[in-house]
Amino acid sequence: MTATPVVLESRPDQVPEGSAAAVVVGTDVAGLRRLVEGATSADVDRALGRAHPDLDDFAVLLSPAAAGRLEDLAGAAQRITRARFGATVRLFSPLYLSNECVSTCTYCGFSAGNDIARRTLSLSEVRAEALELHRRGFRHILLVSGEHARIVSKDYLEACVATVAPEFAQVSVEVQVWDTATYRRLAAAGCDGVVVYQESYDPVTYAAVHLKGKKRNYAWRLAAPDRAAEAGMRRLGIGTLLGLHPDWRSEAIALTAHARALVKRWWRCEVQVALPRLRPAAGGFEPLDPVSDAAFVQILCALRIVLPDVGISLSTREPATLRDALVPLGVTTMSAGSHTEPGGYAEASEAEPQFSISDTRSPGEVADALRSAGYDPVWKDWQRA
Amino acid sequence: MDAARHASDELVIAGRTFGSRLFLGTGKFPSNQSLRDAIEASGTELVTVALRRIDPTATDDILAAIPDGVLLLTNTSGAVDAGEAVRLGRLARAAGLPEWIKLEVTPDPRYLLPDPVETLKAAQLLCAEGFTVLPYCPADPVLCKHLEEAGCATVMPLGSWIGSNQGLRTRAALEIIVEQATVPVVVDAGIGAPSHASEAMEIGADAVLVNTAIGTARDPGAMARAFRLAVEAGRAGWKAGLPGVQTAAAASSPLTGFLS
Numbered sequence: 001m002t003a004t005p006v007v008l009e010s011r012p013d014q015v016p017e018g019s020a021a022a023v024v025v026g027t028d029v030a031g032l033r034r035l036v037e038g039a040t041s042a043d044v045d046r047a048l049g050r051a052h053p054d055l056d057d058f059a060v061l062l063s064p065a066a067a068g069r070l071e072d073l074a075g076a077a078q079r080i081t082r083a084r085f086g087a088t089v090r091l092f093s094p095l096y097l098s099n100e101c102v103s104t105c106t107y108c109g110f111s112a113g114n115d116i117a118r119r120t121l122s123l124s125e126v127r128a129e130a131l132e133l134h135r136r137g138f139r140h141i142l143l144v145s146g147e148h149a150r151i152v153s154k155d156y157l158e159a160c161v162a163t164v165a166p167e168f169a170q171v172s173v174e175v176q177v178w179d180t181a182t183y184r185r186l187a188a189a190g191c192d193g194v195v196v197y198q199e200s201y202d203p204v205t206y207a208a209v210h211l212k213g214k215k216r217n218y219a220w221r222l223a224a225p226d227r228a229a230e231a232g233m234r235r236l237g238i239g240t241l242l243g244l245h246p247d248w249r250s251e252a253i254a255l256t257a258h259a260r261a262l263v264k265r266w267w268r269c270e271v272q273v274a275l276p277r278l279r280p281a282a283g284g285f286e287p288l289d290p291v292s293d294a295a296f297v298q299i300l301c302a303l304r305i306v307l308p309d310v311g312i313s314l315s316t317r318e319p320a321t322l323r324d325a326l327v328p329l330g331v332t333t334m335s336a337g338s339h340t341e342p343g344g345y346a347e348a349s350e351a352e353p354q355f356s357i358s359d360t361r362s363p364g365e366v367a368d369a370l371r372s373a374g375y376d377p378v379w380k381d382w383q384r385a
Numbered sequence: 386m387d388a389a390r391h392a393s394d395e396l397v398i399a400g401r402t403f404g405s406r407l408f409l410g411t412g413k414f415p416s417n418q419s420l421r422d423a424i425e426a427s428g429t430e431l432v433t434v435a436l437r438r439i440d441p442t443a444t445d446d447i448l449a450a451i452p453d454g455v456l457l458l459t460n461t462s463g464a465v466d467a468g469e470a471v472r473l474g475r476l477a478r479a480a481g482l483p484e485w486i487k488l489e490v491t492p493d494p495r496y497l498l499p500d501p502v503e504t505l506k507a508a509q510l511l512c513a514e515g516f517t518v519l520p521y522c523p524a525d526p527v528l529c530k531h532l533e534e535a536g537c538a539t540v541m542p543l544g545s546w547i548g549s550n551q552g553l554r555t556r557a558a559l560e561i562i563v564e565q566a567t568v569p570v571v572v573d574a575g576i577g578a579p580s581h582a583s584e585a586m587e588i589g590a591d592a593v594l595v596n597t598a599i600g601t602a603r604d605p606g607a608m609a610r611a612f613r614l615a616v617e618a619g620r621a622g623w624k625a626g627l628p629g630v631q632t633a634a635a636a637s638s639p640l641t642g643f644l645s
Contacts, residue, residue: 082601083548083550083597083601084548085413086412086413086414086415086597086600086601087413087414087415087416087600087601088412088413088414088415137443139440139443169437169440234465263495267492267493267495268465268492268493268494269494270494309494309495371416374415374416375415376414376415376416376417378438379440379443380437380438380439380440380443381435381437381438382437382463383435383436383437383439383463383473383476385463385464385468385469385470385472385473385476
């Protein structure tokens, strides 16, 4: 993969010029937010009619005026999804490697200060977990861990990727952010994708919820997808956690700006977005709850309309009935039967989960529900060349 | 391939004869059963499947939907450059799949536009390794000649962007490609309605490849039948010799008839 290199020798607080991260930093979220407030139903019609809707249109589609037109938004989102992705949903499973973490994040069950049972899987345990997921049908796997550069080191992650890659068509990681050289090592070991949620795009909120640890560096994290793409990763997953910041519209606008910038800057990469609504976690975190189901649907539809080719992922945080209902409106990727603690697939685990899941159906049950709704559950949609 | 207008109407690609000029893609279908129904209703004898979707270890793999007697054309969907496409071809061969490859090199995952440079490079390499190569390519008449010279069994220029259902937006270029081709021309991508397929056949294309319009139809089987009829009608129209489009009215009784 060739592109203009993003030079990041150390961990600067500023995002590199020319990066997708720089576009996010330069996005006038406040101005777009004003557009939201001023939007009329006629503006919604214009946004829905545009062949190539832009960020202004996205703001309009998030407006209270558009909330009154939810059925129109849903219809457009369904048509676009159907045309672009057909009646298919890709299934994947997370595999938690470790819940060790040195960062203190107010919302996360793995946060350093939490008095929880910690565990890091050995390579043989990783293999056993992976084989169990393979047995359940999965061919796409997401390796997840807390942030602990010594216990969950580069070498360890590289070995984990190399352990599971022969069995899985697609391997992605959702771990601490790394420099380009480390992403290159992971790619060489068989990793195809990197998932990095910015958590909150608002720097003030970000600082307020990330109290200690390397994760406090907002800019270094924001530019991680750029570094992953530069290293040759084919898939970039980004996201924001709804419930950290009281204004979900600002977060959705920034996320969309980021996705659009990544698509333009790293045009060979597939970009996927997610907006999990936070659930209670160890440590006593209770999410702000500004996003109703209707608002969540509005965000998903607006995302689909403005980002017609971008994957939208929906985790087991959401309840089964809502997950089923959201599939036609733009969701393209789902996890199923997830455990959010290290271990738990091959045998029961005592380790603490990162968050509690809501859709507790088995992968087979999720696949059956998709089939009943007229969708083909796709377990394998990649071939490493 | 103008001579074909007056000759037998068999479609022959790399020495194999096809009774249908409709080829089918297999993505986006809601189930294996609906895919199977569409294949049957279309009358197709060639379907393309992405290697990335094939999983021989799965219980209901996509290959299970393909009836015996229908040729499997493995495609290299997901390849971003010639190297990847060639490796995917070799993986298909190693897996015991037919050595017919639909070459797709699409570095841009949004519009999935074929990369002309890398497609030609991959075609040269795969042909040299003995594969039967059917390349998805831009509607560029010069590129199509290069692909022919590389040894490709067909050329497969796009009508418009994959999945767009926009029809033959490249019609003027397709007409030149058809005029110049010495291998069958298969119009691939963008064919969103049976009338588009008819149009492709009417301008002299040898076959069309359709996926999204059938796979995402409310009734894929019924749509596959509609495409079958449209391809047959368009082909029959072309064979019958379509009259040219005139800018002025032309009397159906000759104005100089009194001279005879």
